[in-house]
Amino acid sequence: MSIGTPADFADGGRDGRGKPPDLFESEIRALETACQALDNGNHQDHRRALEALIREFDRVIRDMRRLINHADRTERELSRANQRLTELTRGLAYRNRHDGLTGLLNRETLIDEAEALLAVQAMALILMDIDHFKQVNDRYGHPVGDQILRDVAGAMRTLAPEDGLCGRLGGEEFAVILPGQIAGKALGCAGCIADAIRAVRRDGHPGLRVTASFGIALASAGTSFDRLYICADDALYRAKHSGRDRIEVVADCIRGLP
Ligand SMILES: Nc1nc2c(ncn2[C@@H]2O[C@H](COP(=O)(O)OP(=O)(O)OP(=O)(O)O)[C@@H](O)[C@H]2O)c(=O)[nH]1
Secondary structure, three states: OOOOOHHHHOOOOOOOOOOOOOOOHHHHHHHHHHHHHHHHOOHHHHHHHHHHHHHHHHHHHHHHHHHHHHHHHHHHHHHHHHHHHHHHHHHHHHHHHEOOOOOOEOHHHHHHHHHHHHHHOOEEEEEEEEOOHHHHHHHHOHHHHHHHHHHHHHHHHHHOOOOOEEEEEEOOEEEEEEEOOOHHHHHHHHHHHHHHHHOOOOOOOOOOOOOEEEEEEEEOOOOOHHHHHHHHHHHHHHHHHOOOOOEEEEOOHHHHOO
């Protein structure tokens, strides 16, 4: 009985020229010997061939186990790397949208969101600027100033309505956007945040008092955000120049400015 020739098992070495060595050379050799022993050999040849096959088979199983373990380890490492990559991507996307100090939306994101909202819906814009913040930094130091900015952001996050978006426009200037042209709701929101800012205290600095000025503007859907911003900024300017720690409103952005 013939179960094959060397050429039937060997992948390499058929033309014998320039081919890389066959990975299964020793197994193929054992198989060849076994085939020959089966065709022509005596009992002794059969036994030797069987022993060689057993040795090769045993080694192949051990190698396969090692390979499978290695593949499992590589798969686990790949999966961990993939997870880390997902976390990094998520972190980068978060950092791209948020202000690093306060965690509120950053200027670009807030403006993008506001423009998208205002294109389809009426909106209120609350601009807020902490009063005499330079003095806070000068008297109590920059780290205390930073903490105040975080406290203010925390108050905004807690007190803004659920459908509102809070952002830091830069420095000590913040904004809240609220869907809907409801002056009462915007005023109520700004009033609560103003109260919370007045209540900010810092351990070790009993004399520290913080206030903020607010400018609110409301506009109907389709108004340009630039227009709304100019109105709110104008109201904020009036709040600053009429004594600070107060709220000024432009109820209709289209008719509210000259
Ligand atoms: N601690 C801290 N201070 C900042 C940060 N960004 C801006 N500032 C400070 O905010 C201060 C803003 O000062 P001004 O623009 O003069 O305004 P102000 O002193 O608040 O005065 P009014 O707005 O007119 O009431 C500057 O001293 C800036 O250095 C920040 O991230 N951390």
